[in-house]
Amino acid sequence: MNNTPILQLEGVSKRFGRIVAADDLDLTVIRGEFFTFLGPSGSGKSTLLRIIAGLERPDAGRVRIHGKDMAGVPPWQRGLGMVFQQYAVFPHMTVAQNVAYGLRVRRLPREQIRRRVRELLALVGLAGKEEMNVTVLSGGEQQRVALARSLAIEPALLLLDEPLGALDEKIRREMQTELKHIQRKTGTTFVYVTHDQEEALTMSDRIAVLHVGVLVQCDTPETLFRQPRTRFVAGFFRGCNVLEATMTTAPAADRINLHIAGQVVAARASSATGGIGRRIAVAVRAEDLRVGRAANEASVTIEATLADVIYRGTNVDHVLELADGQRLVATSVKREVDEVGRTVRVGFDPASVVMLED
Amino acid sequence: MRGGRALGTLAWSYLALTLSFLYLPLFPPFVFSLALPAGEPGGLGLRAYLELWRNPVLTGAIQTSLLVGLLTSVLTPPLALLAAMSVRELRAPRAVLLLLLMPLFIPGISMGLADAFLFRLLGIPPSLLTILIVHLLWALPFAFLIILTAMAGFDPVYLEAAYLHGAGRLRAFFDVELPLIAPGISGAATFTFILSLNETVRTGLVQGPWNTVQTYVWSTYLQVGLSPTIYALMSLLIALTVILILVIRPLLTRRSQRTASV
Numbered sequence: 208m209n210n211t212p213i214l215q216l217e218g219v220s221k222r223f224g225r226i227v228a229a230d231d232l233d234l235t236v237i238r239g240e241f242f243t244f245l246g247p248s249g250s251g252k253s254t255l256l257r258i259i260a261g262l263e264r265p266d267a268g269r270v271r272i273h274g275k276d277m278a279g280v281p282p283w284q285r286g287l288g289m290v291f292q293q294y295a296v297f298p299h300m301t302v303a304q305n306v307a308y309g310l311r312v313r314r315l316p317r318e319q320i321r322r323r324v325r326e327l328l329a330l331v332g333l334a335g336k337e338e339m340n341v342t343v344l345s346g347g348e349q350q351r352v353a354l355a356r357s358l359a360i361e362p363a364l365l366l367l368d369e370p371l372g373a374l375d376e377k378i379r380r381e382m383q384t385e386l387k388h389i390q391r392k393t394g395t396t397f398v399y400v401t402h403d404q405e406e407a408l409t410m411s412d413r414i415a416v417l418h419v420g421v422l423v424q425c426d427t428p429e430t431l432f433r434q435p436r437t438r439f440v441a442g443f444f445r446g447c448n449v450l451e452a453t454m455t456t457a458p459a460a461d462r463i464n465l466h467i468a469g470q471v472v473a474a475r476a477s478s479a480t481g482g483i484g485r486r487i488a489v490a491v492r493a494e495d496l497r498v499g500r501a502a503n504e505a506s507v508t509i510e511a512t513l514a515d516v517i518y519r520g521t522n523v524d525h526v527l528e529l530a531d532g533q534r535l536v537a538t539s540v541k542r543e544v545d546e547v548g549r550t551v552r553v554g555f556d557p558a559s560v561v562m563l564e565d
Numbered sequence: 566m567r568g569g570r571a572l573g574t575l576a577w578s579y580l581a582l583t584l585s586f587l588y589l590p591l592f593p594p595f596v597f598s599l600a601l602p603a604g605e606p607g608g609l610g611l612r613a614y615l616e617l618w619r620n621p622v623l624t625g626a627i628q629t630s631l632l633v634g635l636l637t638s639v640l641t642p643p644l645a646l647l648a649a650m651s652v653r654e655l656r657a658p659r660a661v662l663l664l665l666l667m668p669l670f671i672p673g674i675s676m677g678l679a680d681a682f683l684f685r686l687l688g689i690p691p692s693l694l695t696i697l698i699v700h701l702l703w704a705l706p707f708a709f710l711i712i713l714t715a716m717a718g719f720d721p722v723y724l725e726a727a728y729l730h731g732a733g734r735l736r737a738f739f740d741v742e743l744p745l746i747a748p749g750i751s752g753a754a755t756f757t758f759i760l761s762l763n764e765t766v767r768t769g770l771v772q773g774p775w776n777t778v779q780t781y782v783w784s785t786y787l788q789v790g791l792s793p794t795i796y797a798l799m800s801l802l803i804a805l806t807v808i809l810i811l812v813i814r815p816l817l818t819r820r821s822q823r824t825a826s827v
Contacts, residue, residue, distance in 0.1 A: 260729060261728075262725055262728070281728070282725070282728040282729055283728045283730075283731050283733050283737075284731075287729060288729060288730075289725070289726070289729040291722055291725070291726065295720075295722045295725070296726075297723060297726070297727075297740075297741055299744045299745060308727070308730050308732075309730035309731050312730060312731040312732050312736065312740075313731055353726075360730060360731065366729075
């Protein structure tokens with residue numbers, strides 16, 4: 208992947224009355240990248256996509272595509288594609304007419320349109336359904352038509368607004384893999400919006416986490432998952448424990464001593480600053496915690512009470528309560544301890560403790 | 566459950582009663598239209614219907630009615646569509662909506678007199694044009710309401726999809742919105758035609774030398790009173806209205822089916 212920026216947002220802000228949808232946002236999307244905006248509803252992620260598309264006007268800031276300022280450029284002249292959550296396939300057109308729409312608007316020769324439609328329907332797995340009425344297709348198939356329609360015009364960017372949000376679980380998983388595959392195959396830059404952390408982690412090259420219009424963290428899925436920067440990001444990924452801790456030393460040489468539920472832990476210092484006695488939050492992933500016999504091999508252990516054991520199929524969640532009342536979850540592939548109410552030891556490696564900024 | 570069935574029977578009976586109350590007055594004219602003038606032998610006949618076609622005043626009035634009706638139903642829906650689009654585009658407040666619908670509640674005679682007076686002030690003599698304008702004004706709020714309802718069922722995301730695929734506003738409108746709200750527009754056109762065909766009071770005040778079927782019925786009734794010819798004409802007009810309503814109905818149901826499947 209070369210590092211040519213294809214989309215740049217510079218200080219983009221947008222408000223709807225008192226609701227902040229985007230607050231002075233800066234970011235760059237690289238050509239060929241699968242870039243995801245992740246956030247809960249109301250985080251402004253869809254609005255941001257609509258601003259890029261030209262369907263909403265930002266109150267302040269610039270959107271650049273291929274370096275060109277898009278201010279005053281209407282959506283139909285931006286050369287983008289967009290896939291909507293509610294599919295938006297034209298119900299009065301056949302599958303082929305839908306896919307051909309952008310090409311017909313661009314007045315391409317008929318033969319070329321026909322060839323391109325066939326190519327794209329093959330790409331999205333709808334070969335042979337050219338003449339079908341779109342309204343009789345399933346949700347997943349309609350979304351494939353919408354995808355083919357958007358890709359037909361070879362957009363500079365393909366914007367996808369929760370495209371799998373209206374589909375049921377099984378189809379959604381299939382489509383995740385398929386979308387990623389299509390993105391790689393066509394080399395199209397995807398800008399994807401979702402509230403589903405798993406979807407974001409599975410497909411994206413980079414993820415920007417949004418919270419009430421603010422970009423909280425923008426990183427690769429691995430970094431975001433292992434090193435969340437704030438409590439909000441940590442809380443967004445399933446299986447991440449957030450604990451209250453107190454600094455017992457000032458950070459020195461990347462190391463810091465933290466007091467967690469009566470235990471001093473030497474953790475890796477982050478950019479968070481403060482002195483002795485400052486209360487901070489730390490994150491530790493449930494699968495990095497050991498319970499039962501496995502805890503004995505860990506370098507740090509804390510005493511806890513087993514509050515619950517939840518069987519989840521591929522793994523088992525052990526819900527634990529620390530001496531100061533804080534709760535956390537330890538995940539392992541099998542049941543480590545059983546008797547609820549028993550005192551157990553939780554062990555972990557200090558390196559897996561991540562200091563959060565707020 | 567038995568209580569539910571009793572309630573059902575009661576509801577059906579009430580419905581039957583209401584329907585007969587609504588439609589009962591329409592039957593006598595039909596029955597009497599088949600009666601022959603007193604003193605002639607025989608019972609029933611279609612003579613009254615045949616006589617309609619031998620009356621040049623009436624056939625002229627039918628032509629006028631059809632011409633004005635067609636022109637009104639062609640001209641009104643586009644105007645109503647533009648009004649509905651403006652209301653949506655400007656997110657016009659309810660007050661504006663109410664202003665657009667207000668003429669529906671102004672008494673026909675007041676509206677007709679006001680129109681006639683305005684035409685006189687402007688120096689426009691009573692003619693087909695004045696009849697047409699009055700019908701257009703009468704039908705416009707109805708057509709506006711029907712089209713606005715049809716447009717409310719249209720999801721603007723289709724327009725956004727068209728924009729993103731390179732279509733400008735006009736192109737997107739003709740490619741996507743117009744075909745999807747077309748049933749509402751043809752419904753408005755048919756309804757407008759019925760309204761124009763049946764309008765009497767306002768027409769009577771601006772008709773000049775022209776007669777529509779309705780003004781003919783009205784003036785004949787005033788001058789001659791009821792006759793088999795009038796009964797026959799009334800029956801025909803009622804039948805025509807029923808047929809036109811049946812024409813709109815499938816258009817409306819097809820629309821709602823499509824909305825349901827999306």
